[in-house]
Amino acid sequence: MKKIWNYIWTWVSNLFNNKKRSAHKSNREVDIEKSVQVIPEYTFKRVDDEPELIEKNVIYIVGQKGFEWVLIMECPCGCKDQIMLNTLKDAKPSWRYSCYKNGAITIAPSVHRKVKCKSHYTITKGQLQWWGEWEDHELTI
Ligand SMILES: [Zn+2]
Numbered sequence: 001m002k003k004i005w006n007y008i009w010t011w012v013s014n015l016f017n018n019k020k021r022s023a024h025k026s027n028r029e030v031d032i033e034k035s036v037q038v039i040p041e042y043t044f045k046r047v048d049d050e051p052e053l054i055e056k057n058v059i060y061i062v063g064q065k066g067f068e069w070v071l072i073m074e075c076p077c078g079c080k081d082q083i084m085l086n087t088l089k090d091a092k093p094s095w096r097y098s099c100y101k102n103g104a105i106t107i108a109p110s111v112h113r114k115v116k117c118k119s120h121y122t123i124t125k126g127q128l129q130w131w132g133e134w135e136d137h138e139l140t141i
């Protein structure tokens with residue numbers, strides 16, 4: 001019984017934290033207008049295992065330090081698909097990434113989905129840029 005309550009409590013407090021986080025984000029957006037400093041649209045988080053919950057605008061670097069093997073993010077087009085990008089050089093295709101002190105991340109080369117939404121984009125220093133098939137995405141970003 002105690003376990004169930006713990007579970008419910010965690011779930012409720014997660015809900016609360018998510019709300020707090022999004023409120024914080026809108027404050028950040030106001031800051032962008034006021035300040036010259038660029039705040040990254042996409043930031044990275046290092047995690048040991050694949051995260052159960054994928055936050056928007058977060059790119060998860062998965063693996064033990066020094067043995068990172070995949071990047072996980074939600075597709076920026078809004079289709080909610082999970083995008084997994086292999087970072088192991090031996091397997092193809094493979095992506096490189098750079099992390100910055102302000103939390104921003106660069107991914108190279110571009111991500112071009114051959115299935116479903118067919119999104120084609122790059123993330124450079126935390127900034128998302130769409131490439132090609134622009135009309136398909138205009139309404140969803
Ligand atoms: Zn998509």
